[in-house]
Amino acid sequence: xxxxxxxxxxxxxxxxxxxxFSSITEEYEKELGRLSSxxxxxxLASLGISKEDVKWPGPKxxxxxxxxxxxxxxxxxxxxxxxxxxxPHTDSTLVSIIHQSKICGLQVFQEGTGWFRVPPVPxxxxxxxxxxxxxxxxxxxxxxxxxxxxxQTQHRLSVVYNYGPPxxxxxxxxxxxxxxxxxxxxxxxxxxxxxVDTKAKLKGKALASLxxxxxxxxxxxxxxxxx
Ligand SMILES: *[C@@H]1O[C@H](CO)[C@@H](O)[C@H](O)[C@H]1NC(C)=O
Ligand SMILES: *[C@@H]1O[C@H](CO)[C@@H](O)[C@H](O)[C@H]1NC(C)=O
Ligand SMILES: *[C@@H]1O[C@H](CO)[C@@H](O)[C@H](O)[C@H]1NC(C)=O
Numbered sequence: 001x002x003x004x005x006x007x008x009x010x011x012x013x014x015x016x017x018x019x020x021f022s023s024i025t026e027e028y029e030k031e032l033g034r035l036s037s038x039x040x041x042x043x044l045a046s047l048g049i050s051k052e053d054v055k056w057p058g059p060k061x062x063x064x065x066x067x068x069x070x071x072x073x074x075x076x077x078x079x080x081x082x083x084x085x086x087x088p089h090t091d092s093t094l095v096s097i098i099h100q101s102k103i104c105g106l107q108v109f110q111e112g113t114g115w116f117r118v119p120p121v122p123x124x125x126x127x128x129x130x131x132x133x134x135x136x137x138x139x140x141x142x143x144x145x146x147x148x149x150x151x152q153t154q155h156r157l158s159v160v161y162n163y164g165p166p167x168x169x170x171x172x173x174x175x176x177x178x179x180x181x182x183x184x185x186x187x188x189x190x191x192x193x194x195x196v197d198t199k200a201k202l203k204g205k206a207l208a209s210l211x212x213x214x215x216x217x218x219x220x221x222x223x224x225x226x227x
Contacts, residue, residue, distance in 0.1 A: 029069055029161070032097055036163035037065060039127060040094050044174075047140055053176045054136070056169045065094075066192065068162040074105060077150040085148035085156070092196050093130030093162045100126065103156035109145040118146075132164055132195070138173035139185040164192045171195070 041051065056065070074085040085105055100106060106118040106126065118126055134143040150156070165171055172188035189195045 025069065028159075029067065032069075032161040033065070033067060033163070036067070036095055036097060036161060040065075040133070040163070043095075043129075043133065043141060044137070047137060047174075047177065049174055049176060053174055056166045064166055066164050066167050068164075070160045070162060072148070072158045072160060074148060074150050074156040074158075076153050076155050078152060080150045080152050083150050085150045088145055088147040090134075090143040090145055091128050091130040091162065092132065092192070092199055093128075093164045094133045094136070095163050096128045096130055097161040097163070098126040098128065099159045101157040103151050103154040105148045105151060105156045106158075107147050107149060109147075115147070130162075130164075131199075132171050132189070132192070135171055135186045135189060136174055138177050138182075140177075167192050 044050075044054065072086070077083050088109065098106070100120045102120050104117055104119050107115045108118055109115055128144050128146060129141045131143045133141045148156075148158075168191055170188045170190055171192070173184040173186060178184050189198075
């Protein structure tokens with residue numbers, strides 16, 4: 001952009017945390033909580049990790065995973081090439097489950113290919129691998145870099161279920177995955193909120209600056225809802 005000073009911000013991204021607990025959001029959160037938990041344990045199981053290996057501390061090792069439900073609104077923008085709905089970032093979660101309205105906007109970055117679109121598929125949700133899954137799995141699951149473009153004529157909405165560990169537990173590569181010849185890729189993170197704060201301070205570079213080695217592959221999972 002030649003004239004950086006000129007403001008091309010032709011929309012306001014409303015990033016609204018849903019504070020009201022209507023029966024619909026309550027039900028949605030309950031279902032997505034179950035789904036996120038199942039996905040997380042299925043992903044870890046594929047690495048040979050069981051719940052026993054990742055007992056979150058707590059009175060009975062049974063601390064509840066936490067979540068934040070987020071509603072994103074991207075109003076139509078006459079100059080979509082000059083504005084960004086959401087700048088490139090990875091999520092600070094274990095997994096995030098995205099429901100997008102019918103309008104295209106979400107893009108995922110793939111090494112070698114560059115940015116590609118993740119179009120809305122009726123009845124399907126998008127599952128992003130987040131930073132904490134990346135750390136927990138020692139980089140076997142790589143958190144996905146994504147961004148959102150605005151649409152010239154269409155207002156886009158998305159509902160994001162951010163799923164993470166209990167807020168008061170440290171996250172580090174699961175010891176069972178490690179050995180002297182297979183060292184940890186990341187040092188422990190104190191807890192979820194601490195990680196989010198660090199990331200905000202480092203402007204999204206937390207994972208990269210924590211990293212002790214280069215990451216492996218990129219992964220995105222499309223999940224189709226069974227009726
Ligand atoms: C705007 O949304 C429509 C409908 O999803 C899509 O066909 C079109 O390509 C989008 N435009 C941009 C710039 O993404
Ligand atoms: C998370 O870690 C920070 C820094 O150690 C601490 O101040 C905060 O109380 C912790 N939060 C929880 C919920 O344990
Ligand atoms: C953890 O990550 C490091 C760096 O990529 C790698 O050298 C090591 O083999 C990994 N450990 C396991 C058990 O995958």
